[in-house]
Amino acid sequence: MTDLTGKRVLITGGGSGIGREVARAFADQGDAVTITGRGLDALAETDGGRGMTCLAADVTNEDEVAALFATPFDVVIANAGGGPAGGLKSVTLAQWNATLAVNLTGTFLTFREALRAGMAPGGRLIAMASVAGLKGGATIPAYAAAKHGVIGLVRSVALDVAKRGITCNAICPGFVDTPLAQVAVEAVQNRYGLTRAEAEAQLVADNPMKRMIDVSEVAAAALFLASPGASMINGHALSVTGGEI
Known part of the structure; x- marks a missing residue:
């Protein structure tokens, strides 16, 4: 990838928060952006007339994720995530499974299908992890465990795709x-x-x-990792935390 502008970009969880800001940042620099989420109304609000493609999809559903990749993307950002707050004693098995599903399994499915679709050399895989994936959190055990898993997945995928000129990195924001x-x-x-x-x-x-942390600061990190200047950054967990990590 010699120039990002005009490339095809997919962002999951694009209906709010970090995903919304990242999607708008890529669209505003001239990229063809596709955003996914569970609600089309929220995705349309993210678009705001920018011409993004909005697709309803659940990242924990294998068939729905596969359907997103009828054609390959140049940049794929696995952003969908979330989880409950509370100490380990209060976490139910259903909450645990749901948190791992959306954060870790969702990233796995998104990256797997991106590669199966034939991502070209110079492609970028980016996972939105968290500072919790670097240091844990007493009141977010399921979320922290899932984000640790995301970082492990990123580092493993990075080793696999490096020979094809593709990079795989994680962004780890603090409190945004x-x-x-x-x-x-x-x-x-x-x-x-x-x-x-x-x-x-x-x-x-x-x-x-x-x-x-302002959402624009996280979006800036995503733009950088997707840029030609980041072509030798691979398998990295980029801390956007003001020095917390």
């Missing part, structure tokens, strides 16, 4: 300012009787910069 983050802020407020400012300070306490 998204609507989901605001839900977490409100939960901390209500639980401990804090002001919004105090709750936000508690949530970003591990970040040396003492602020939430």
